Amino acid sequence: MSDDxxxxWYYNxxxxxxxxxxxxxxxxxxxxxSxxxxxxxxxxxxQERNEAWDNDPKWNDD
Structure with missing residues (x-):
């Protein structure tokens, strides 16, 4: 693993x-x-990922 x-970049x-x-x-x-x-x-x-998961029938546990 590189130390570079x-x-x-990160969002705080x-x-x-x-x-x-x-x-x-x-x-x-x-x-x-990157x-x-x-x-x-x-x-x-x-937010985009949360919406995608909320609308994915494989993840719908209701």
């Missing part, structure tokens, strides 16, 4: 900001993402 984290859910690998603790962040732009869309991606 130069292309890792506490601050609402994108940060590099050397940021806040892991429990406060989503990622890694670019700051992708990290900035982290909450949108979470």
């Amino acid at each position: 984290h130069s292309n890792e 859910v506490k601050t609402g900001k994108v940060e590099p690998y050397e940021g806040d603790k892991a429990s406060e962040r989503l990622g890694p993402y 670019s700051p732009e992708k990290a900035a869309r982290a909450l949108e991606k979470v």
